[in-house]
Amino acid sequence: MSIATAPAKGLSRPAAGARTGGLGSVLAFVGFVLLGASARKSLFAFAESFIATVFGLVGFVAGTAYDTVAGFAVVFRVVSKKVIIESGSVGPLVGLLALAILILSRLISNYHRTRATE
8 A cells, every 4th residue: 555545544633633743843842952052053044044035035026016106106197197187087186196195205204214224
């Protein structure tokens, strides 16, 4: 009988999951104890640098997406300015004004934040 078709009778009970989690935790703890302090420090240093790299990449992507949306908002405002004002509709004009105020406040806060760190 292969592993893929073997019955998993012990895992059908609800307590089996808790028992497996506890056993996994004990094995992880024993592994850390056996590795020693220097290996543990190097493992955490690697994890810290990996997490810092991931957060830096996410920050870069989020900043790029924000700048793209800000650019599209400016282009949209310039292109649709004549259409919205001539149509006489107040709703889109108010929404566009709110979007412009939001983007302007974000740009000003980012400017002051970068000036404070220089």
